[in-house]
Amino acid sequence: MTASYFQYWGKAEPEADDGLAYHLLPYHCLDVAAVGSLWLAPNTAVCKQLAMRLQVEPEWLQRWFTFCLILHDLGKFARAFQGLRTGMPGDLVKTNPRMTYSERHDSLGFALWRDVLQEKLVQHLPAGQTAWINKIDPWLEIVTGHHGMPPKLDSFRLGNFFEADDELAAFVFVQHLLDCFLADFDFQPLADKNPYKRLKPLSWQFAGIAVLADWLGSNQEHFTYCAKPMLLSEYWQNFALPKAKQVLAGLPKPPVAGKFEAVQTLFPFIQQPTPLQRYAAEEPLTDQPQFFILEDVTGAGKTEAALILTQRLIAKGLADGLYIGLPTMATANAMYQRLGKVYRSFYEVGEQPSLVLAHGARELSQAFRDSVLLAEQANLDTDYQNGRLEEDQELSATAYCNAWLADSRKKALLADVGVGTLDQALLAVLPARHQSLRLLGLGRKVLLVDEVHAYDSYMRELLSTLLEVHARQGGSAILLSATLPQTMRENLTASFHRGLGLDTPSLAYPAAYPLATHTPAAKSSLTVKTEPSPAGRGQGEGLLRQLPATVETPIDTRSEVKRTVHVQRLDSEEQIIAKIRQSAEQGLCVCWIRNTVKSARQAYQTLLSQGFPADRVALFHSRFAMIDRQAIENRTLQTFGEQSDHDTRKGQILIATQVVEQSLDLDFDVLISDLAPIDLLIQRAGRLRRHVRDALGNRLREQGADDGRGEPVFYLHAPAPSEDANAVWLKPDHAGTQAVYPHVGQLWLSARLLEDKSGFAMPDDARELIEGVYADEAQARIPLALQEASFDAEGKTMVQRSMADLNVLKLDKGYTRKSGEWDEETRIPTRLTEEESISVALAVLVDGQLKPYADVERYAWAMSTIKLPEREWKKVSQQLPDELKQQVETLKNEQKALRWLEVLPLLDGQNLYSATDGFAGYTPAD
Numbered sequence: 009m010t011a012s013y014f015q016y017w018g019k020a021e022p023e024a025d026d027g028l029a030y031h032l033l034p035y036h037c038l039d040v041a042a043v044g045s046l047w048l049a050p051n052t053a054v055c056k057q058l059a060m061r062l063q064v065e066p067e068w069l070q071r072w073f074t075f076c077l078i079l080h081d082l083g084k085f086a087r088a089f090q091g092l093r094t095g096m097p098g099d100l101v102k103t104n105p106r107m108t109y110s111e112r113h114d115s116l117g118f119a120l121w122r123d124v125l126q127e128k129l130v131q132h133l134p135a136g137q138t139a140w141i142n143k144i145d146p147w148l149e150i151v152t153g154h155h156g157m158p159p160k161l162d163s164f165r166l167g168n169f170f171e172a173d174d175e176l177a178a179f180v181f182v183q184h185l186l187d188c189f190l191a192d193f194d195f196q197p198l199a200d201k202n203p204y205k206r207l208k209p210l211s212w213q214f215a216g217i218a219v220l221a222d223w224l225g226s227n228q229e230h231f232t233y234c235a236k237p238m239l240l241s242e243y244w245q246n247f248a249l250p251k252a253k254q255v256l257a258g259l260p261k262p263p264v265a266g267k268f269e270a271v272q273t274l275f276p277f278i279q280q281p282t283p284l285q286r287y288a289a290e291e292p293l294t295d296q297p298q299f300f301i302l303e304d305v306t307g308a309g310k311t312e313a314a315l316i317l318t319q320r321l322i323a324k325g326l327a328d329g330l331y332i333g334l335p336t337m338a339t340a341n342a343m344y345q346r347l348g349k350v351y352r353s354f355y356e357v358g359e360q361p362s363l364v365l366a367h368g369a370r371e372l373s374q375a376f377r378d379s380v381l382l383a384e385q386a387n388l389d390t391d392y393q394n395g396r397l398e399e400d401q402e403l404s405a406t407a408y409c410n411a412w413l414a415d416s417r418k419k420a421l422l423a424d425v426g427v428g429t430l431d432q433a434l435l436a437v438l439p440a441r442h443q444s445l446r447l448l449g450l451g452r453k454v455l456l457v458d459e460v461h462a463y464d465s466y467m468r469e470l471l472s473t474l475l476e477v478h479a480r481q482g483g484s485a486i487l488l489s490a491t492l493p494q495t496m497r498e499n500l501t502a503s504f505h506r507g508l509g510l511d512t513p514s515l516a517y518p519a520a521y522p523l524a525t526h527t528p529a530a531k532s533s534l535t536v537k538t539e540p541s542p543a544g545r546g547q548g549e550g551l552l553r554q555l556p557a558t559v560e561t562p563i564d565t566r567s568e569v570k571r572t573v574h575v576q577r578l579d580s581e582e583q584i585i586a587k588i589r590q591s592a593e594q595g596l597c598v599c600w601i602r603n604t605v606k607s608a609r610q611a612y613q614t615l616l617s618q619g620f621p622a623d624r625v626a627l628f629h630s631r632f633a634m635i636d637r638q639a640i641e642n643r644t645l646q647t648f649g650e651q652s653d654h655d656t657r658k659g660q661i662l663i664a665t666q667v668v669e670q671s672l673d674l675d676f677d678v679l680i681s682d683l684a685p686i687d688l689l690i691q692r693a694g695r696l697r698r699h700v701r702d703a704l705g706n707r708l709r710e711q712g713a714d715d716g717r718g719e720p721v722f723y724l725h726a727p728a729p730s731e732d733a734n735a736v737w738l739k740p741d742h743a744g745t746q747a748v749y750p751h752v753g754q755l756w757l758s759a760r761l762l763e764d765k766s767g768f769a770m771p772d773d774a775r776e777l778i779e780g781v782y783a784d785e786a787q788a789r790i791p792l793a794l795q796e797a798s799f800d801a802e803g804k805t806m807v808q809r810s811m812a813d814l815n816v817l818k819l820d821k822g823y824t825r826k827s828g829e830w831d832e833e834t835r836i837p838t839r840l841t842e843e844e845s846i847s848v849a850l851a852v853l854v855d856g857q858l859k860p861y862a863d864v865e866r867y868a869w870a871m872s873t874i875k876l877p878e879r880e881w882k883k884v885s886q887q888l889p890d891e892l893k894q895q896v897e898t899l900k901n902e903q904k905a906l907r908w909l910e911v912l913p914l915l916d917g918q919n920l921y922s923a924t925d926g927f928a929g930y931t932p933a934d
Contacts, residue, residue, distance in 0.1 A: 083117030216448025306694030479507025753798030
């Protein structure tokens with residue numbers, strides 16, 4: 009007699025097509041388990057690592073997790089789920105129209121196991137063999153949460169979803185699985201408590217494997233539909249395992265690590281390594297995950313030093329790849345270009361490692377093959393491709409993973425080498441769908457975070473959690489910054505130590521600069537004299553303390569990057585425009601960094617209205633469509649970048665926002681900046697006469713050459729930082745600055761320090777400047793009238809930290825709904841802003857049809873996308889005619905790429921957007 013569980017479909021075509029209309033549920037369960045079983049083969053590094061940390065044998069772990077994976081779709085036995093397809097051929101159960109599919113099958117499957125199957129199994133199994141049954145809920149949460157979120161833990165009225173025959177069929181299925189897969193299995197490890205304590209922090213990796221296995225196991229090209237009943241063991245041996253081998257064989261093989269030979273092998277253009285680069289090449293490495301903080305001046309070669317360390321970590325077997333997290337898309341684009349010339353050197357000659365940019369479709373399609381797991385999946389089962397089940401709140405693994413793969417930002421974490429914004433990595437520690445897959449992708453990678461000083465308190469708290477979990481799962485990390493406040497260095501280092509199970513290290517105060525911090529380091533006996541730390545870490549004044557696992561190495565500075573920058577304050581925009589005009593007439597190139605998009609656009613329009621040639625003035629900010637932003641970024645690099653010369657630079661003017669202050673290799677003869685916190689001003693000043701050039705701006709590459717442009721002067725647009733500054737010190741002229749950087753006291757301290765010193769010398773003044781603004785004792789210098797606004801800003805900082813603590817996953821709880829605020833409808837942010845940003849695709853009307861703004865062959869909608877503040881989107885969307893709104897809705901239904909985007913048609917005469925100005929917004933008529 010055929011088992012009742014063969015009456016249930018697991019995968020189905022949305023409508024009758026040629027070929028089989030459905031795949032039996034038990035077979036799909038076996039397909040997925042076969043993929044997971046081979047992924048966790050006992051001889052693989054991942055299985056060995058997980059088994060070691062669980063303190064079980066790899067063979068035991070593979071066998072047990074395979075069994076659990078087979079149970080991942082128990083919820084599909086629900087008659088409510090089976091009713092999603094009606095009128096299918098074959099001997100399937102009859103649908104029950106009274107049962108509504110109002111809960112997802114993943115949560116239904118866990119509830120079925122917990123509330124029904126456990127009790128039935130206890131009654132069925134021999135006495136003395138049931139101690140494990142009621143203790144394996146964490147494993148079932150992992151596998152039933154295979155759609156990227158843990159299952160709900162609610163107690164459902166199962167009778168609303170399952171008929172009695174459904175529960176019986178599921179029970180018989182589990183019985184047969186036990187007989188087939190676990191007949192002589194040792195259940196004792198499951199009956200003990202300790203493995204579950206060890207499982208919780210590892211459950212996130214297992215959850216990532218479950219998501220991958222379900223996606224790959226749903227590939228209809230390999231796992232062809234089958235409706236013929238046969239023994240489970242027969243299907244397993246003759247179909248599931250062979251097909252799973254084909255699927256995994258079709259994935260790109262992990263590249264073989266190369267050996268580190270010399271700095272010049274990795275970077276042939278480096279004739280003489282900088283002191284920081286020599287440190288990176290020579291610092292001894294230990295045999296466990298490593299953590300570095302590299303603080304140095306502009307021009308010290310921090311990026312190259314970090315990549316040297318990365319290759320050494322890969323060569324030593326401490327990492328398999330790299331993910332670089334940057335503050336902005338512009339910085340990610342620039343890093344992508346730089347990395348494209350070197351990443352293959354991490355591996356043996358002939359290997360084909362994948363490099364993926366976390367955004368920007370053009371480079372993805374032209375320059376590099378797609379990342380691991382991005383091979384074309386042309387024949388995925390159609391519920392994945394079409395997402396037809398959405399109306400039933402049933403997005404199957406394939407529908408979600410197709411959406412997941414359609415978003416290139418998420419690919420980068422699975423590539424051998426990924427480049428993107430830090431946000432993509434931070435989502436791994438937030439209750440966001442597929443975060444477990446992000447964590448899996450980061451595992452055994454070097455996490456390289458650039459411009460660490462650029463992040464706010466909320467992001468730094470998330471970064472601390474990410475560093476902790478990254479260390480726990482065997483990853484190394486390298487953080488780069490011009491300078492970090494002492495408290496931040498201590499907090500980030502302590503987080504990585506927690507992940508390794510180590511005590512919080514003691515860091516020297518005051519710290520040297522430039523400085524490389526390394527932990528756990530080989531030089532464990534280094535003794536230093538310390539003074540009390542403002543962060544309250546318990547360091548004693550005048551005591552000799554050992555750094556048991558942390559070494560702080562002062563780094564020398566080359567004479568050519570030692571420099572004094574004079575600072576001159578400019579009170580008014582009239583003064584600034586006069587300075588720009590004078591400089592441009594002298595053939596110098598100029599940049600004015602503004603703090604808001606609005607002020608940047610106003611300055612740009614002012615220059616044009618005052619007769620500056622349009623071909624000599626450019627605008628660069630964040631509110632451009634991707635296609636225009638990339639073009640502007642490329643022009644900016646050509647005009648002001650490392651390869652620029654007198655002809656390209658002469659008299660050119662750039663009005664920009666913060667997009668140019670980080671990671672872009674730009675060099676301006678004259679630099680003007682709106683007031684900002686001191687660390688950002690130092691960073692911006694790094695774009696002032698960054699390269700050695702002659703008086704005309706031509707690059708000088710001779711060793712020891714002197715810059716011919718004279719002493720650099722940094723022009724600061726700020727009000728006078730007088731001792732009697734009042735509460736409206738920044739208003740009205742600098743209201744935008746206060747909106748972006750609300751801690752007015754720290755802005756005043758930044759301006760006052762620079763005014764008192766009339767400039768700064770690097771690297772000598774770096775620590776003094778940073779601690780002079782951020783140290784606790786510095787706050788006492790803030791004028792009383794500014795302290796109230798400063799207290800408000802500090803209150804916001806505390807709220808940011810509290811929000812981070814509230815939002816971040818409690819990873820120690822394991823992969824469970826209790827670990828965070830999991831919600832289908834709620835998007836947990838990686839950055840806190842005053843308002844949400846909305847992703848909007850720009851469209852144009854062509855012969856009455858809405859077409860992408862970007863006139864390109866591939867990824868046209870992605871290249872037409874712009875991010876707008878929610879208030880701006882609401883303003884412009886309300887002005888759309890009703891017939892156009894209907895046309896937009898029709899378009900979104902037709903175009904999968906637009907499903908999660910808003911669409912803004914650009915109409916003649918509106919002047920909402922231009923390729924030179926970017927988004928202008930809606931201005932009501934007078």
